Structure formats: structure tokens, C-alpha cells
Amino acid sequence: MIQRSHADLVVEQSRSKSATSALAASWRRSMMRYGLDPADRSRPGRLSQPELAARRQAMEHFLHLAGPQLDQLHHIVGLSGCNVLLTDAEGVVLDQRMSDSDAAQFRDWGLWQGADWSEMAQGTNGIGTCLAEGRQVTIHRAEHFHTRNIGLSCMDAPIWGPDGRLLAALDVSSARADQTEPGNRLIGAQVAQAARAIETIFFRASFPEARIVLASDDPVDTAALLAVDKDDLAVGATRAARRVLGLEREGAIRPRPAADLLGRSDELKGFDKAERAAVARALARAEGNVSAAARALGIGRATMYRRMTRLGLTGK
Incomplete structure (x- = not known):
């Protein structure tokens, strides 16, 4: 019996009307919409240094804030030979973390700064499919579209910007022959956690x-x-x-x-609400001392007590 190649299986599933899985849908997009060939072994295209520098500059603040999270994630997964990558919304790698001993291998795979890992360019892959579908994904070995990439396991999570739009993808990729699906799930959970941390940090800073x-x-x-x-x-x-x-x-x-x-009750309206906030601040600054708070507001102690009663505040 002749064993079919990976490319043959991808073509068959992409053309099958009965294949309805998310993976089959991605393979179908890759072949039918983007016109890619699963047997193509070309390396991912890379931006020139000036082009990469321009993209990095446009997201400089975001990359600066994300850096410590990349360091932390690499500290967790780096010893197992994984590469941590951060891309923009178009799938171009802008930053990464890896061990020096693994650098040559990942460069050969094209998992490098400036490389285009969009689904449009590389077909089904962790980065590109995560961005295309706006969700956390794991693409393990033969789930990749291109035959050249079936040695990789890629765990990805999207990062959403403060404006609600897709901003980036966080990826951990491994080319280890002993990378397992249970191991992928553990790494995937770490990736999702780090992506949410980056999203939260950037939102607060915005x-x-x-x-x-x-x-x-x-x-x-x-x-x-x-x-x-x-x-x-x-x-x-x-x-x-x-x-x-x-x-x-x-x-x-x-x-x-x-x-x-x-859904919080807020019975005070208009100026009453503003007055309550002012009185509450004065009390807080005076550590609850009503007399001191009244002096700060320029009113008498009796007036202060009347206002506190009306506004539902207490002091000492």
C-alpha cells in the first residue's frame, strides 16, 4: 500500500465538502482563497531591516511593555527548546526570545524577526491561523498546511488592543521531535495567560x-x-x-x-453626587475627623454633619 504524502492529504481535505473541522476550514482557506501549494518548501518571506524597524517603531510602546512578559514566558518554556515570538496583527514577527543554542535551528525554520507567518503567506500555522480566526490555537506537526512546517508545534493566543481590534499574536514554537500534545496543552495555557497579561498591561497604560x-x-x-x-x-x-x-x-x-x-445602585444625581465625592475626599484626607474635614471645606461642623447625613456618609 502506497502511503499518501502530507500534501496529498491536505489537498484531499481542502476539496472535501464533508470535511467541516476548523482545521479543514483553515486548509481550505490556504489553498482556495490564498492559492497556496502545500508542497511548497519555500522559507517564509522576510521584511528588510528598514521595513522591520519601521514596524517596530510604530509599536514601540507596546513592545516595551510586552518585553518583561516575553522574558518570563521564555524562562518557563525556554529550557525545553521553545522559541517565544510576538507578532503584529499581520503576522510579522517583531520580537522573540530563545536560547542561543537553538537560534540557528529556528532561523532555518524561518521563525525569526521580520518573517511573515500570516496564514495568507504560510497557510495553516499557529501565528497565522490564530490571527485569521481571532482565537487561541495549537497547530501540531502535520496540522500545518505546508509540508515544510510539519516538524513544528505552535501554541498561540491573540492579543487585543484597547480599541477592541486585534493587535498581535503571542506564539511559542517548538521543533523538538519529542514534543507531545499534552505538553502542548500545558504550554498553550502559559501562552494564553501571558497574552492576557500583556493585553491588560497595555490597556492600563493606554x-x-x-x-x-x-x-x-x-x-x-x-x-x-x-x-x-x-x-x-x-x-x-x-x-x-x-x-x-x-x-x-x-x-x-x-x-x-x-x-x-x-449595575450598581446610584441614587445620588447631579450636584449631590459631586458634593458627596468632595465631602468623601475631605473626610479621607482628614482620616475621618469631621472637624478637620469641615475646616478644609470652609464650612462649620454642624453644616458638615447635616451634609454627611444627607449624603449617607459617616466620620468620627
């Missing part, structure tokens, strides 16, 4: 004057965040928060009272 609050009652869903300004208006939201709260999917959000979005 709203430096706002306070950041959790928008979900689920303590596990730490990526659902709102940025709230000094007037208690929600002015920013992560993609997870947008989904939970039914906000604009992409772009700037229309400012809304945070209390309305979070």
Missing part, C-alpha cells in the same frame, strides 16, 4: 489618568476591564468587557456612567 475596574462578576475573567475617568464615566473597555457589557465591538466607546454599566 488610560494613565483613569482608574481601572473589573467589569465582570466572574473573578476568573480578569481581562474584562473598564477605564473610568474622574467623572465616573467609562471611557475605555477591553474586548472582553465590550463583549460582557454589550459595548461597541471596536473603536472608541461612547462614554457612559460606570454605575449604569456595572
